[in-house]
Amino acid sequence: MENNLYPLKFHPVYKDYPWxxxxxPETYHRDLPPGIYAESWEISDHADGMSxxxxxxxxxxxxxxxxxAHSADIMGSNVAGSKFPxxxxxxxxxxxxxxxxxxNDATAARFGGEAKTEMWYLLGENKTHVYCGLHDxxxxxxxxxxVADGTxxxxxxxxxxxxxxxxxxxxGRVHAIDAGCLILEIxxxxxxxxxxxxxxxxxxxxxxxxxxxxxxxxxxxxxDHGNPLVEPTVLVETEGFQCLEVLACEYFRLExxxxxxxxxxxxxxxxxxALFIAEGEATIEWEGGSxxxxxxxxxxxxxxxxxxxLDGKATVLRTSIPEC
Numbered sequence: 001m002e003n004n005l006y007p008l009k010f011h012p013v014y015k016d017y018p019w020x021x022x023x024x025p026e027t028y029h030r031d032l033p034p035g036i037y038a039e040s041w042e043i044s045d046h047a048d049g050m051s052x053x054x055x056x057x058x059x060x061x062x063x064x065x066x067x068x069a070h071s072a073d074i075m076g077s078n079v080a081g082s083k084f085p086x087x088x089x090x091x092x093x094x095x096x097x098x099x100x101x102x103x104n105d106a107t108a109a110r111f112g113g114e115a116k117t118e119m120w121y122l123l124g125e126n127k128t129h130v131y132c133g134l135h136d137x138x139x140x141x142x143x144x145x146x147v148a149d150g151t152x153x154x155x156x157x158x159x160x161x162x163x164x165x166x167x168x169x170x171x172g173r174v175h176a177i178d179a180g181c182l183i184l185e186i187x188x189x190x191x192x193x194x195x196x197x198x199x200x201x202x203x204x205x206x207x208x209x210x211x212x213x214x215x216x217x218x219x220x221x222x223x224d225h226g227n228p229l230v231e232p233t234v235l236v237e238t239e240g241f242q243c244l245e246v247l248a249c250e251y252f253r254l255e256x257x258x259x260x261x262x263x264x265x266x267x268x269x270x271x272x273x274a275l276f277i278a279e280g281e282a283t284i285e286w287e288g289g290s291x292x293x294x295x296x297x298x299x300x301x302x303x304x305x306x307x308x309x310l311d312g313k314a315t316v317l318r319t320s321i322p323e324c
Contacts, residue, residue: 004288005048005070005074005302005304005306006056006286006289006291006302007064007284007286007291007298007299007300007301007302007305007308008021008053008055008056008058008188008299008300009053009054009055009291009293009297009298009299010042010043010044010051010052010054010298010300011051011052011054011064011163012030012040012041012090012207013040013041013044013049013050013051014037014038014039014040014041015037015039015040015041015049016030016035016038016235017036017038017039017040017086017203018036018038018095018201018202018203018204018209019093019094019095019096019097019098019201020036020037020038020092020093020094020095021036021037021038021039021092021093021094022034022035022036022037022038022088022094022293023028023037023094023124023182024037024040024093024182024296025037026052027124027147028140028294028295028296028300029180029296030296035081035248037093038091038092038093038094039089039090039091039092039094040086040089040090041072041088041205042064042088042089042090042270042276042298043044043063043084043086043088043274043298043300044084044087044088044089044189045063045064045067045084045085045189046087046189046190046191048191049191050062050063050064051063051312053066055065056292057136057153057163061074061131063084067083067084068082068180068209070302070304071113072303072304073302073304074272074300074302074303074304075268075271075272075302075303075321076268076269076271076272076303076321077269077303077321078270078271078321078322078324079271079272079321082161083189083213084323085188085189085252086187086188086189086252086274087187087189087190087191087319088184088185088186088187088274088276088298089184089185089187089313090095090123090182090183090184090185090296091177091181091182091183091184092181092182092222093177093178093179093180093181093182093183093189094179094180095179095199095201096177096178096179096199097176097177097196097223098176098193098196098197098198098199098201098209099131099152099153099170099174099175099176099195099196099197099198099218100174100175100176100193100194100195100196100216101172101173101174101175101193101194101196101216101219101220102115102116102117102118102169102171102190102192102193102219103115103116103171103172103192103194103219104116104117104170104171104221105170105171105218105221107172107184107218108171108192108219110218111215111218111219112295113192113194113215113219114188114189114191114192115186115190115191115192116171116186116187116188116190116192117169117170117171117249117251118169118185118186118187118188118247119167119168119169119185119187119230119246119247119252119254120165120166120167120169120177120183120184120185121164121165121180121183121184121185121186121187121246121254121317122164122165122166122181122183123163123165123182123183123184123278124163124180124181124182124290126162126163126180127148127160127161127162128160128161128162128178128179128180129158129159129160130156130159130161130167130175130176130178130181130228131153131156131157131158131159131175131176131177131178131179132140132156132159132167132169132173132174132175132228133156133157133173133174133175133224133225133226133228134155134156134157134174134222134224134225135155135156135157135214135217135225135267136143136225138149138155138222138260139222140217140220140222141218142155143155143217143220143222144213144217147196147213148230149196149252150197150200151264152175152196152197153197153199155174156174156175156176157228157248159228159229159310161181161229164256164303165229166229166230166232166246166247166254167228167229167230168228168229168230168247168249168318170221170224172218172219172220172221172224173221174216174220174224175285176194180259183260184276184317185277186252186254186298186319188251189262192210193212194213194215194216194219195210195211195212196211196212196213196216197211198211198297198302200316202321218233220315224282228279230246230247232244232245232246232247234247234255235255239257240242240259240260240261241257241258241259241260241261241263241287242258242259243255243256243257243258244256246317247321248322249321250324251321252316252319252320252321252322253320253321253322254318255317255318255320256278256316256317256318257315257316258314258316259308259312259314259315259316260312260313260315261309262309262310262311263306263309263310263311264308264309265307265308265309265310266307267301267303267304267305267306267307267308269303269304270303270321270323271303271320271321272291272300272303272321273300273301273318273319273324274298274300274301274304274318274319275293275298275299275300275301275316275317275318275319275322276297276298276316276318276319277294277296277297277298277299277314277315277316278295278314278315278317279295279296279314279315280294280295280312280313280314280315280318281293281294281295281312281313281314282311282312282314282316283300283310283312284301284309284310285308285309285311286305286307286308286309287306287307291310292312293304295314
């Protein structure tokens, strides 16, 4: 293959936000010292947590450096420019995350910040909740009063979730992740979060974390009352293989592949495939080599790879970029 690219693994980038726990290393058997592992940035081309390749001849190089040399071969023709369009991470919410909002494309262009539409795929076995969108009838004025009263959490819609639930969070939608959630998050490549309320929590420095209420009010979509839960669509179901489309939007597409037989996957050169092994173990074979990935590992398949084969018994969450 051109430029000798191959399926890439990365060293995770960990974040010790005060609401985090230890489920990520415990669930996926990562050999890490005791501590808080709130987030694991699995595939990231962001200055706040840059991915570094951990396998093969490109080991030690950053994703940014590789993209500067091979952007089209890595990302495909559906992606413009040389910046990786997504940030893929794991989230372990031992405590509730703050009430927050992110700008969308339009409000980021108008008011600043990085646009962020995201989705959450629930990985944990337990039942819990998220909060996503405002209740009907909540206005800017009533929301600001609730912020002043310390009750803004009550303005949001509670959504029961469990393993395999999928939640879509467009930029502008007020939200919070409840305690007990273990999540794979697919999002635009952004680290802009406007914190509205933090449940009286202290940061790692022992002081209240900063709030960004003025910026949040600028980017909230006050008319966003839709159901954030999405229902997967069955695309293929045969003996030994099932493919579900979990979500497709203008920024990303997520599919769930469950297989117990070899699965040949052709590539068209239009998009990369970002694989997360949710369960089991998968061997990825391509012309020139093979790589085994176990539960909790992420692998980036370059768009220029002609094809690859998944073998083993596994559940794989596959992210790609749809045509514009």
